[in-house]
Amino acid sequence: MQQAAGRVKVAAEVVREPADVRRPAVRIVQQRWFTPWLFLLPGLAVVLGFNLFPFLNTVVLAFTNAKVLGGGHFTGADNFVRMVHDPAFWTAVGNSALYIVGVVPPLVILPLLLALLVERKLPGITFFRTAFFTPVIASIVVVGLIWTWLLDSRGLVNDVLRALGVLTTPIPFLTDEWLLLVSAMLVTVWKGLGYYMIIYLAALGTVSKDLHEAAQVDGAGWWRRLWSVTLPALRPTMVLVAVLSAVSAFRVFSEVYLLAGPAGGPGGADTSLVMLIQQVGTGLSGDLGYSSALSVVLFVLTLGLLLLTNRLNRKEDL
């Protein structure tokens, strides 16, 4: 900032040089009409070409029977009718919805507790904040492989439980249909903790210090201040975290793919909606029409989730 201001001052002195008589002291440069568009061109090209165009194409394809190898005719709502009768679709939507139920409450509460824990300036606190963020920066593939190793029937978690005498037979985290889904949720929560902690930390910085001090003078203890001052101030942030985590939970792919395998667990029982889109739409036998119809459903449900929470949020303000 200062550097830039300094350079501008130098430029101004150069212009005022008396030797430069022919140039006016003040010269307004006319901006040509296309200049802003040159600045926007790369960004607009990428967003229009690789985001909005494929989106429109997805909507169009959803009403056709197009295949990866070509062809495709308009078939009306056939794909959507097929979906209603497709048990794999209901399994996938059910799993994705279940994922929201399992993942959102811990992701709203635990990161808040973490933020409260690292909020106060203590020696070494920056180290802890950074360390708690490590699962966020690691690739989901790395995280998936680490947890596959930890949750294996011969892995560390089962080993520790056995050494403690809690178990005699290992818990089948990665082979049981339901435990697989729970394990994937556990991985999602573990990986998300640090991310939402940062959001809460930023929000905690805005909580009124005066209100806190006034409450303290009035003899309110730590819990009382948390309940009556901090939490009400954080409510919008909690809603935000709920929306963000719900939308990303509904779009889950990698956790299940990595823990359960590409087929989605025993008999495909743990397939998520995005996994189904990927399975149906890719490969040589890819069914683009049906996969696009599934994508449209994903889009509508995600958007619905956003609008619903937006509405709830507004009601809360009244």
Add this chain to the structure above:
Amino acid sequence: MRGGTVGRYVLLLLVLAITVGPFLWQLSTSLKGVTEDIYSTPPQLFPQHPTPGNYARVADAVPIWSFALNSLLVAVTNVVANCLGAAMAGYALARLRFRGRTAALTVFLTSLLVPFEAIMVALFLVMRSLHLNNTLAAVVLPGSIAALNVLLMRNAFLALPSAVEEAAIIDGANVWQRFTRIALPSARGTIVVVAVFSFMFSWDDFLWPLIVLSDPAKYTLTIGLSYLQGTFVNDQRLVAAGTMIAVAPLVLLFVAAQKYFFRGVGEGAVKG
């Protein structure tokens, strides 16, 4: 009060064990030699004779360094494209007056509502018609200028005082000069955030490369690793070494840039 502080540190260490512990366990596994029992009960937390041998062995088994090179190429291209492209678009949206500005802004905002997962199959078709499938270019292009980064840069430029720029206009600076000499240096903090996130995002990405790449020679590290798991399910030491190779550069990058992420947090410096 002192008791409270001790309790706080106990909790901090407990959370540290939960968040970082799994990485350390993976590191420990990657350093255990072939003769060491990795399934021993009770578990052996430290390798008895630490050896880097698994890192060499994993490279013999799969071309992990060439996967890493592909990932690096993709990530660096992504960083350069995002920093430059998003800054340019953000600058035009924040600082230039022209017809159609609202429309352009709407395009970027709208694209935020479309989940990537809903367009990935259609994106595959776009890449196929551009004859880019199974190339690293196809991996980079869709995220090369992310709408979110454009909006981040726009916000950063909106926050600059306009007086400096007006002075530059009077001095005869053209748009490009104002952009490169005034706006960009002033938004350094946001650019670092965009750069680190772009690197992280593309180094870590899994779903899109999985769809668009089919030739093992083009694999990025994440795809290569999931392939490693399938091949070496019996030797956990190699998988562990592979994951450490994937995570180390990011940890270093993040530690180097972390002051930009935590600056002001918790001190009330972040305005709501």
